[in-house]
Amino acid sequence: MPLDYPIHERRLDNGLRLVVSPDPSVPNVTVNLWVGVGSRHEEPGRTGFAHLFEHLMFQGSRNVASGEHFSALMAQGARLNATTWFDRTNYFETLPRGAMDLALWLEADRHGHLLDAVTQENLDNQRDVVKEEKRQRYDNPPYGTALIEVYAALFPEEHPYHHATIGSMEDLDAASLEDVHAFFQRYYGPDNTVLTLCGDVEVDEAVAAVERYFGDLAPIDRMPRPPGPQLPPLSEPVRVERLETVPNDRLHLAFRLPVDPTQEYLASSFAVDIVAGLSTSRVGTRLVRTEQSAHRVDAHAMGLVDGSSIALISVDVAPGENPAGVEERVGEELDRFADEGPTPEEMEAVLAQAERAWLSSLASQEERADTISHTTLLHGDPGAVNTHLDRLARVSADDVTEAARTWLRSTNRATVAFLQAEAAAA
Incomplete structure (x- = not known):
C-alpha cells in the first residue's frame, strides 16, 4: 500500500514556504523550521558562524528574554532543540496543540528580530559556549577530530565541505559584532526558510496562524549561490x-x-x-x-x-x-x-x-x-x-x-x- 501522508504547501507573500501535514492521531503538533544556511555557506575566515547562530537563537530576541524560549515551551510540555549541518540549520519543537501559537510566536520573534538581543556580551558568552562544546565533543574524546580530518582529506581546501560545522575557533574569536549581524541579515529571512507543521492541526488553521506571526517578517531577497558541479571520485588514495x-x-x-x-x-x-x-x-x-x-x-x-x-x-x-x-x-x-x-x-x-x-x-x-x-x-x-x-x-x-x-x-x-x-x- 503506497504512503499517503497529507501534504499541503503554501508560500507566503514574503517567500516563507509553509508545509502542513495534518495528523490527528495524537494531540500534538511539531513545529519544524529549516533555514537555508549551514557551514557550506560560510566564507574563508568566517567559519563556525552557522553553528554559532544555532546557539544565539536561544539567547533572546526582541520580545523574549535570554533562555525564555526553552523555559516557556518546556513549561507547556514541549521537546525542542536545534542542529547545524553542512546544508542547513534546523529548529524544532513538539508540543501539545494548544501551545502551537506560543511556539509560532516565539519562532517568529527570533527568526525576525534576533539581532535586538545579539549584543557584544551575548556574543562573547556564546563564543565561550561553542569553545567548550568543541573541547567536549572534538578535542578531548578519543577519535573526536575524526570527521574534521575526514572532510579535510576528502575535499580540497576551497570546497564548501572541506571544513566541519564547528568551524575555526580563531575565526570566531576574530569575528566582530558587525560581522555576526551581517551573517544573520544575509541568511535568516522568510524567503530562505521552510516551516513545516505536522500533527493535530487543520490546514486553514495552520495557514492563518503562520500568516499571523510570520507574515510581517521582511524578506532578505537573497540570491543563493547555486551548488557547484559534481566532484569526481578521488583519483588516488x-x-x-x-x-x-x-x-x-x-x-x-x-x-x-x-x-x-x-x-x-x-x-x-x-x-x-x-x-x-x-x-x-x-x-x-x-x-x-x-x-x-x-x-x-x-x-x-x-x-x-x-x-x-x-x-x-x-x-x-x-x-x-x-x-x-x-x-x-x-x-x-x-x-x-x-x-x-x-x-x-x-x-x-x-x-x-x-x-x-x-x-x-x-x-x-x-x-x-x-x-x-x-x-x-x-x-x-x-x-x-x-x-x-x-x-x-x-x-x-x-x-x-x-x-x-x-x-x-x-x-x-x-x-x-x-x-x-x-x-x-x-
Whole structure:
C-alpha cells in the first residue's frame, strides 16, 4: 500500500514556504523550521558562524528574554532543540496543540528580530559556549577530530565541505559584532526558510496562524549561490595518520559520492551498505566474524547537495592486528564487490533495510516533519515522504554495480587512521 501522508504547501507573500501535514492521531503538533544556511555557506575566515547562530537563537530576541524560549515551551510540555549541518540549520519543537501559537510566536520573534538581543556580551558568552562544546565533543574524546580530518582529506581546501560545522575557533574569536549581524541579515529571512507543521492541526488553521506571526517578517531577497558541479571520485588514495592515546586503532575510509537526491546516489548508498553497512556486510563478515581482525565495522552514506555526498566506513582494528593489513583487506572487498556486483540476496536485504529505516523514521511525527522540511528546502519536493520508497524500489543490481565501479574502488578512498601512540612507539 503506497504512503499517503497529507501534504499541503503554501508560500507566503514574503517567500516563507509553509508545509502542513495534518495528523490527528495524537494531540500534538511539531513545529519544524529549516533555514537555508549551514557551514557550506560560510566564507574563508568566517567559519563556525552557522553553528554559532544555532546557539544565539536561544539567547533572546526582541520580545523574549535570554533562555525564555526553552523555559516557556518546556513549561507547556514541549521537546525542542536545534542542529547545524553542512546544508542547513534546523529548529524544532513538539508540543501539545494548544501551545502551537506560543511556539509560532516565539519562532517568529527570533527568526525576525534576533539581532535586538545579539549584543557584544551575548556574543562573547556564546563564543565561550561553542569553545567548550568543541573541547567536549572534538578535542578531548578519543577519535573526536575524526570527521574534521575526514572532510579535510576528502575535499580540497576551497570546497564548501572541506571544513566541519564547528568551524575555526580563531575565526570566531576574530569575528566582530558587525560581522555576526551581517551573517544573520544575509541568511535568516522568510524567503530562505521552510516551516513545516505536522500533527493535530487543520490546514486553514495552520495557514492563518503562520500568516499571523510570520507574515510581517521582511524578506532578505537573497540570491543563493547555486551548488557547484559534481566532484569526481578521488583519483588516488589519500592517507592521514594520527598517533594518539586511543582505546584501539580505528580506520575511517571516506569516499565522494553523487549528490542527493539522484538515483545514482541511492545506488551508491546501497553499495556502501552491502559492502560494510549491513549486519551481513562483506567487510563485517570477513573481518569481524571470520578473521576476527576487527571487532566493529560500520558504514553509512551522507546525502549532500553541493557537488558531492559522502560515504564513510569505519573499522575498529582488533588488538595485535596490523591496521595497514586490515585496511588492505577492506580495499580488497571494495574491489571485489565492484567487479562482481551484488547478489540477489544482498539486494533484497539492502532494500529491506532501507525501507524499514524510512518507515521507522516516518512513524515519528518529529522525524516526519524534519524529513518534509529537508526535502522541501534542499530538493523542492515536500511530497518525497510518499514517493521515496518507489525510488528505492527502482534501484537495480546493475545500478549498484555501476555505482560501486565508479565511486567505491579502493583507489578512491581517503583514509584517516587513528593509531595507538604507545604501540607505534614500540
